[in-house]
Amino acid sequence: MSPRSRSLVQLGTAQLPDHVAVGIEPVAHGVRVRLHATAHITGLATRRFAVPAAFVPLELADVDGLQLLGFAFTQFALPVVATRALDFDFSPAPNLRSPPAVGVLLARTTDRCTLVAPLTSVHEQIVSVDKGELRWGWHGDLDEIAEGFETTLGVYDGATSGDVLLRWATDLGNGEPPAPRRRDTNPITSHLSYWTDNGAAYWYRTEPGRSIGDTVAEAVVGLRAGGVPVHAVELDSWFYPHEISRPIAEIGYPSDVPPTGMMRWEPRPDAFGADGIDGWADRLGRPPLVLHARHISPDSPYLAEGEWWTDLLAAQPHDPQFFRRWFDDAQRWGACCIEQDWMMMYWFGVRELRSAPGRARAWQEALDSHAGHTGLGLLWCMATPADLVLAASLPHVVAVRTSDDYRFADDPALLWTWYLTVNRLAGALGLAAFKDVFFSKVPPTGADSIDGDEHAELEALLSAMSAGPVGIGDRIGHTDRSIVMRTCDADGRIRHVDRPIALIDGCLFGEPARGERLAWATATSTRDGAAWTYVLAVNTSAAATDVADVLHLAEVGLDGSHHVYDWRARTTGTTDRIEQVLASRDWALFVCVPHGHSIAEGDPTKYVVVSSERP
Numbered sequence: 001m002s003p004r005s006r007s008l009v010q011l012g013t014a015q016l017p018d019h020v021a022v023g024i025e026p027v028a029h030g031v032r033v034r035l036h037a038t039a040h041i042t043g044l045a046t047r048r049f050a051v052p053a054a055f056v057p058l059e060l061a062d063v064d065g066l067q068l069l070g071f072a073f074t075q076f077a078l079p080v081v082a083t084r085a086l087d088f089d090f091s092p093a094p095n096l097r098s099p100p101a102v103g104v105l106l107a108r109t110t111d112r113c114t115l116v117a118p119l120t121s122v123h124e125q126i127v128s129v130d131k132g133e134l135r136w137g138w139h140g141d142l143d144e145i146a147e148g149f150e151t152t153l154g155v156y157d158g159a160t161s162g163d164v165l166l167r168w169a170t171d172l173g174n175g176e177p178p179a180p181r182r183r184d185t186n187p188i189t190s191h192l193s194y195w196t197d198n199g200a201a202y203w204y205r206t207e208p209g210r211s212i213g214d215t216v217a218e219a220v221v222g223l224r225a226g227g228v229p230v231h232a233v234e235l236d237s238w239f240y241p242h243e244i245s246r247p248i249a250e251i252g253y254p255s256d257v258p259p260t261g262m263m264r265w266e267p268r269p270d271a272f273g274a275d276g277i278d279g280w281a282d283r284l285g286r287p288p289l290v291l292h293a294r295h296i297s298p299d300s301p302y303l304a305e306g307e308w309w310t311d312l313l314a315a316q317p318h319d320p321q322f323f324r325r326w327f328d329d330a331q332r333w334g335a336c337c338i339e340q341d342w343m344m345m346y347w348f349g350v351r352e353l354r355s356a357p358g359r360a361r362a363w364q365e366a367l368d369s370h371a372g373h374t375g376l377g378l379l380w381c382m383a384t385p386a387d388l389v390l391a392a393s394l395p396h397v398v399a400v401r402t403s404d405d406y407r408f409a410d411d412p413a414l415l416w417t418w419y420l421t422v423n424r425l426a427g428a429l430g431l432a433a434f435k436d437v438f439f440s441k442v443p444p445t446g447a448d449s450i451d452g453d454e455h456a457e458l459e460a461l462l463s464a465m466s467a468g469p470v471g472i473g474d475r476i477g478h479t480d481r482s483i484v485m486r487t488c489d490a491d492g493r494i495r496h497v498d499r500p501i502a503l504i505d506g507c508l509f510g511e512p513a514r515g516e517r518l519a520w521a522t523a524t525s526t527r528d529g530a531a532w533t534y535v536l537a538v539n540t541s542a543a544a545t546d547v548a549d550v551l552h553l554a555e556v557g558l559d560g561s562h563h564v565y566d567w568r569a570r571t572t573g574t575t576d577r578i579e580q581v582l583a584s585r586d587w588a589l590f591v592c593v594p595h596g597h598s599i600a601e602g603d604p605t606k607y608v609v610v611s612s613e614r615p
Contacts, residue, residue, distance in 0.1 A: 044143050047141070069508055076382060086134065102126070113159065113164050115155070119154045217284055243261055302315075486606050520555070521536045561575055
């Protein structure tokens with residue numbers, strides 16, 4: 001391909017095995033690149049996921065100030081940044097590793113941007129960092145390919161990240177970008193919920209002298225009696241047996257739970273007592289349940305049925321119709337949603353799932369079909385970038401987690417940045433995000449923080465602006481009702497924004513962590529044709545020093561001056577810029593009022609002052 005003057009990513013000479021061809025099609029603002037199998041191929045795999053056997057080198061423009069952002073092929077599409085030297089950090093936190101490959105790549109200078117992103121067969125293609133160069137092609141575990149198999153990549157050029165993401169989303173949507181999902185179709189996206197997942201008070205833990213079922217029931221009943229209108233209740237991996245099942249113990253900080261697969265997807269007897277899950281649900285008035293699910297152990301008795309692909313850590317049935325039993329059971333137990341967790345383990349835990357095209361897609365499309373037939377929703381958790389892209393075409397995926405587990409990192413700023421960055425991808429795909437559970441109570445100065453969070457208000461705000469679920473996980477007696485109720489109305493209905501809050505273009509490439517800028521993020525809520533713009537500033541500098549910054553409203557798409565409401569100071573001024581100096585991990589929230597409107601039209605006690613009219 002001849003060089004394109006505005007592109008930051010050029011295509012080199014393809015390195016292809018026999019019976020693989022490459023095609024390049026110029027389109028408006030970029031190109032489409034296809035790899036095509038001209039015959040049936042076996043033995044293609046390099047046996048290393050990030051080392052493709054068929055690839056096209058990607059050459060970066062020799063320009064000053066080039067920066068890269070990749071969404072790594074690992075859990076929650078981990079965002080990784082680099083310079084032209086390809087100095088990506090694929091292990092930014094303890095116990096987190098990912099292959100040196102990304103599913104979506106952005107390149108940027110001060111005046112232009114290029115996006116490299118999949119359009120078809122999204123699970124089978126990667127952009128890898130190998131031998132000092134970028135390579136796009138078929139991942140290295142792909143071993144057998146039928147004649148006619150093809151992957152398509154889009155390379156888009158534009159002035160900003162927003163420009164190229166929109167063009168890509170429009171192509172994925174066959175001419176229209178995916179519309180945001182309705183939120184009134186599932187209780188976890190319409191109303192406040194209570195969670196027991198990792199980071200919550202009752203993840204494998206109980207109050208003294210109680211079972212975990214009794215503890216969770218007491219927590220939910222107490223919240224409702226105290227005027228906290230939780231609706232759905234999430235039951236995490238503690239509710240079913242694993243290959244190595246961790247004991248459910250009295251209150252105390254939990255040790256790590258082994259990532260072993262499930263044995264059967266059925267309630268543990270020690271979790272709910274003699275009455276089982278049905279009797280437990282009856283005591284609570286049959287709340288809608290969110291039920292956690294993970295990969296299947298290779299030692300599961302399920303493997304006696306049908307044909308399976310098995311590996312050291314996980315197993316997967318050849319026929320995804322197998323999973324229909326879970327949806328039938330969930331429907332009978334009163335579930336509204338299945339939280340499909342450990343998606344990365346499904347993908348990387350079973351090599352045969354990766355060895356031929358389309359197997360991951362068939363599994364996820366079957367889950368979506370089962371959900372549709374049983375009236376349930378799906379929540380993707382630990383998803384790779386490919387899982388997120390495919391979810392844009394799966395109507396029953398009601399939300400996707402966009403950062404790792406609450407309290408996973410010693411510095412919560414890592415998770416805030418992760419969430420706000422991946423939300424740019426989710427928002428472009430029309431997906432609602434889920435920040436994960438949070439604690440709502442700030443512990444007293446000097447007190448043990450095991451059942452509280454000094455950043456509770458910011459965690460609640462970020463959750464409220466996810467366009468998806470808002471879930472609290474407080475220990476009994478440790479809920480700050482005033483903070484929780486800023487996320488929702490009196491009946492528990494979440495006050496939603498249009499799309500998930502996300503970093504602006506000028507903060508996507510690591511500037512806030514380097515202390516060059518505050519982490520500026522924005523969202524809108526649209527009502528009666530008027531867009532209310534929320535601007536969040538957070539100091540996430542790794543150096544933990546004060547940061548001073550100025551945001552021009554033009555950076556968030558607003559022309560000229562606007563009435564700007566300072567949510568924390570409760571003051572309004574007219575300006576075309578916001579100036580802030582924030583201490584480490586401090587934050588500020590501003591509401592840009594649409595012309596002809598007043599802040600008094602909304603409820604300034606809520607984080608989302610005017611809720612989106614989208615159902």
